[in-house]
Amino acid sequence: MNTTLLKHTPLLCEQQELQQITGDTLRPGGIALTRRAMEFCNLPARSTILDVGCGYGQTMALLASQFGLAPTGLDPSSSMLWKAASLCPDMPLLLAEADAIPVQNDFFDAIISECVLSLTGNMQASLQEMWRVLAPGGKLVLTDIYVRKATPLPDAHPAEIRSCLHGAVPLETLEIYLKSAGFTIHLFEDHTAMLRQLAGQIIFSYGSLAAFWQLFLGADKAAFTCSSLATAKPGYCLLIAAKE
Amino acid sequence: MSNFSFISETEWRCGCCNKELQPRKVNVEYMGSVFNVELMVCPVCGFVLVPEDLALGKMLEVEQLLEDK
Numbered sequence: 051m052n053t054t055l056l057k058h059t060p061l062l063c064e065q066q067e068l069q070q071i072t073g074d075t076l077r078p079g080g081i082a083l084t085r086r087a088m089e090f091c092n093l094p095a096r097s098t099i100l101d102v103g104c105g106y107g108q109t110m111a112l113l114a115s116q117f118g119l120a121p122t123g124l125d126p127s128s129s130m131l132w133k134a135a136s137l138c139p140d141m142p143l144l145l146a147e148a149d150a151i152p153v154q155n156d157f158f159d160a161i162i163s164e165c166v167l168s169l170t171g172n173m174q175a176s177l178q179e180m181w182r183v184l185a186p187g188g189k190l191v192l193t194d195i196y197v198r199k200a201t202p203l204p205d206a207h208p209a210e211i212r213s214c215l216h217g218a219v220p221l222e223t224l225e226i227y228l229k230s231a232g233f234t235i236h237l238f239e240d241h242t243a244m245l246r247q248l249a250g251q252i253i254f255s256y257g258s259l260a261a262f263w264q265l266f267l268g269a270d271k272a273a274f275t276c277s278s279l280a281t282a283k284p285g286y287c288l289l290i291a292a293k294e
Numbered sequence: 295m296s297n298f299s300f301i302s303e304t305e306w307r308c309g310c311c312n313k314e315l316q317p318r319k320v321n322v323e324y325m326g327s328v329f330n331v332e333l334m335v336c337p338v339c340g341f342v343l344v345p346e347d348l349a350l351g352k353m354l355e356v357e358q359l360l361e362d363k
Contacts, residue, residue: 247327249359250324250329250359250360251329251330253355254331254352254356255330255331258352259355
């Protein structure tokens with residue numbers, strides 16, 4: 051995979067056509083899944099937490115206001131961080147990639163990364179970096195798309211648009227990556243219904259999944275994308291792991 | 295932007311209220327999921343007209359998606 055190329059292609063989640071459906075959370079499940087994850091983690095008030103791929107800062111605002119945490123946001127998009135700064139004016143924000151976090155070792159009590167890991171272009175390096183900046187005993191909260199059948203999705207998604215579907219891997223692969231980075235998995239929950247809810251809403255809003263992809267791709271590539279996704283059968287999951 | 299819409303001029307009127315239907319966003323519950331769809335609705339009682347192409351077309355595509363086969 052050409053990581054450099056991917057990092058400079060437009061993001062699907064930044065497109066207004068998707069934002070009109072997901073709102074500013076930019077992902078399946080919205081804040082409901084964030085709440086579920088935080089209730090499981092039960093972090094003490096004032097715990098430090100890094101939001102890798104914080105986007106517009108919706109999760110950071112939730113973590114601070116409703117869970118009493120001290121969030122730091124990280125995102126490679128300056129335009130997203132600009133909006134996050136207005137929503138979370140007193141919170142630290144880092145303009146950086148997930149595989150090069152400009153923070154010292156063992157710093158954060160927890161890390162959250164929602165529908166982002168598969169976007170990073172190098173999941174293994176990103177997980178190793180998250181492990182490095184996480185304090186011993188710290189929790190890692192991941193939500194992400196996975197594929198149930200290994201299919202060459204990157205070929206199905208040309209460089210015109212980039213989404214978390216791009217780098218999605220089978221669950222077995224994600225589990226290997228997590229363990230290789232040093233994490234112990236504490237919780238796995240399948241939330242594929244949330245992804246299907248989003249896909250269904252796209253159909254009702256744009257007429258069909260193919261019509262939606264045609265907003266960003268040519269007709270042939272949109273059809274190829276739909277075909278590849280039907281084969282890959284994407285799912286969506288919540289994973290909570292720890293650095294032990 | 296998409297030009298897709300289920301909204302269209304219709305001769306149907308609400309049988310109870312005898313009012314012309316108007317476009318409105320409604321929540322459609324289908325197979326355990328809730329979707330926001332713009333449809334023609336009676337402004338008085340909230341009667342919703344489900345057009346044929348929605349019932350027989352888009353619903354089928356969503357149904358296939360939700361069935362998880």
